[in-house]
Amino acid sequence: MAKFLRWPNWLKELYKEKRGDPGEIQKLIKLKDLHTVCQEAHCPNIRECFGSGKATFLIMGNKCTRNCRFCNIGSGTPSPLDISEIDHIIDSIGIMGLNYIVITSVTRDDLHDGGAGFYSDLVLRIRERYPNIGIELLIPDFKGEIGSLEKLVHAPLDILNHNVETVPYLYNAVRPQANFETSLFVLDYYKKSGFITKSGVMVGLGETIQELLETFSRLVRIDTDILTIGQYLQPSLEHYPVKKYYSLEEFDILRDKALDLGFKEVFSGPFVRSSFKADETKLVKRR
């Protein structure tokens, strides 16, 4: 029978401190027929983020062509791209009064460019309408194909985020359709194209501290600017089992070690997610 490692009490208490009314943002998302990773991934920060008027839009539908074992987003055959999604996001940014936006997507291996062109069109349209907004993209790996990657090279965005998610050793078990080296290649490609780059890992999947530090070093060697470190929370019994809950002290130690290795900014904590408080980065110049 599958086992579920229960949340420690201190983590439950910390979670209870997260307050906020997500109602208004939920209504808007529904009205505009949009998706958010906050809802699809059952993010633990949803009350806090929605309650303070923030959300991370999930574009190109809510069906992913991959099936990572940690992720709660549904997989299957995605719907055709819907160009009206761009208008709805642009309207929502105005209604929400955002000065910083994080956009992500499902992985669309069914599309010839993995959806890179759609991202590019969306960024251009947002920048046209909101010249001063901070734009952060959390992209899939586009299979590391140059023809796809280059569609975003001139996009007027502020931060290019791509999560390695875990240590290379666990890829087969956790992200069987992805490849650690491809993810590094994507981050390196965009760094060399002049972007501020960002990546993230989940901890608690069975990795060792040594493996984590080696992963951080690999990211630093390609000049990744920002790192997020958060606790993996198992969405259901069918998902990859959580092996360990890191303590607050361990998150602090990992943050300090990552900063020592050379990241410019590190966000580390049990409920840290790649988009959590993304607008608090000091690396984006406010327009």
Ligand code: SF4
């Ligand atoms: S942390 Fe990110 S994904 Fe989670 S609720 Fe906040 S904005 Fe959404």
